[in-house]
Amino acid sequence: METTGTRTDSCAAPPHPHRRPEGQDSYTISEVVAFTGLTAHTLRWYERIGLMPHIDRSHTGQRRYSNRDLDWLDLVGKLRLTGMPVADMVRYAELVREGDHTFGERFELLEATRRDVLARIAELQDTLAVLDHKIGYYAEAGRAYEVEKAG
Amino acid sequence: METTGTRTDSCAAPPHPHRRPEGQDSYTISEVVAFTGLTAHTLRWYERIGLMPHIDRSHTGQRRYSNRDLDWLDLVGKLRLTGMPVADMVRYAELVREGDHTFGERFELLEATRRDVLARIAELQDTLAVLDHKIGYYAEAGRAYEVEKAG
DNA sequence: TATGGCCTTGGAGCGCACTCCAGGCAAGCG
DNA sequence: CGCTTGCCTGGAGTGCGCTCCAAGGCCATA
Incomplete structure (x- = not known):
């Protein structure tokens, strides 16, 4: 029945739960x-x-x-x-299969990815700032609303 | 002709380029x-x-x-x-349209989003560490390879 | 008046990353 | 032996977020 069900949703088990020795x-x-x-x-x-x-x-x-x-x-x-994208990962996998002479290309691919990740983190931090600003506003307005109701 | 073409790929123009007054x-x-x-x-x-x-x-x-x-x-x-997901943003838009009595729900939605963003940043930083580790390895191996070629 | 540019609509199509299905094989167990 | 469980395959289907199409309206400029 192809193991449907039992969705263990615990977010992050320890890295390598019961790995067997080489x-x-x-x-x-x-x-x-x-x-x-x-x-x-x-x-x-x-x-x-x-x-x-x-x-x-x-x-x-x-x-x-x-x-x-x-x-x-x-x-x-x-x-x-x-x-x-999965296609890029496939490309990386191909490079690995092709052997040592693709070192340079793999290196560049990893560095490009690293730059992307840094950019993405920056974007997210930017978004976080916006979110915090809005949340602050809502907390403020919510308090005012409560006071009004109570009054 | 629906303006195909002219893809200005400048990543991030200043926030509000030529916005007109209220x-x-x-x-x-x-x-x-x-x-x-x-x-x-x-x-x-x-x-x-x-x-x-x-x-x-x-x-x-x-x-x-x-x-x-x-x-x-x-x-x-x-x-x-x-x-x-776009569906969640639609939900938020609906809450805004429904008026002031949805303040609480909007607040919660924003806070949940905030938590997601923090988690995502953490994930990315984790990935960044892995990437840095691999890049270090490749830089090392690449140097060894160069030396070998030169020898 | 006609040509071109920009806009409108409902609905169909696309690319990505899965996700599932039908049909079948091999092993273990009562 | 028959049944269940777990895995196999190629190919079809799904959901999301766009992306595009065909047919047509309005308006300015030549």
Whole structure:
């Protein structure tokens, strides 16, 4: 039934809950679902679009994720939070697959992303200021309203 | 021809470039396009979905935006940057239209948004740390690679 | 008077990031 | 053996936020 339900909405479990040591790191898709919060659909979709490295398979053809894959998914999750388009992440994944000679390009991509993140933080802080201003106003007006009601 | 082209990509012009004084504040849709960077399509769409207050019309039925409308669009732009869904902004717009007795609810909505923004900033700073770490690594490895090439 | 520019409308279309479906295989258990 | 559970696949569907289209009105300038 593909594990619908059990949406653990606890926002942020500790980074790596029950990760197994190198050598025995072989997780089924449903374990990865539990670790990452992504759905199995999404994990398979990431693979189809080339966002994942090659994923191991069991002798019956089922996916077996490694610690390294989990690390990659961590990074992808972080980049996703920055609003980076999936296509750009795929590009980065391609560069990684292409080997050492893409170091320079990867470096630039990361730096560009870093600049984006800084800009986004600045935007959000700007928005925060506006929000604080409005909230202050509402608190003020709300107090006046209460007084009026009471009067 | 609906003004396609002339994409002024200057990221952030001063807040209110050539705003007219109260009383003469009556802008055509294309002026608002120039001010906000939104398309005319989007402005009309915002209106259709109830995200805008009532917009004045000229005697021929064309939209005439006021300074107040521009302010509202400013706020909408800021909220958009936080990732707030348009539906939530519509809800806020509805509360404003409903009058003073929705003060409390609006206040709560703003505070919830504020909390979201803070959380998002924290996420981004977390991501920034990861990025910096990786960039440091790439800079290091890149230097080693250069040395190797030179040797 | 005709041409062009700017505006109007309802509704259809698009790109992104998933999300789900149908049909099927392999393993474990009573 | 039959049943359930968990996973597999290619492809279709969904929701959001625009984005565009076709057909037409108003008005200024040539």
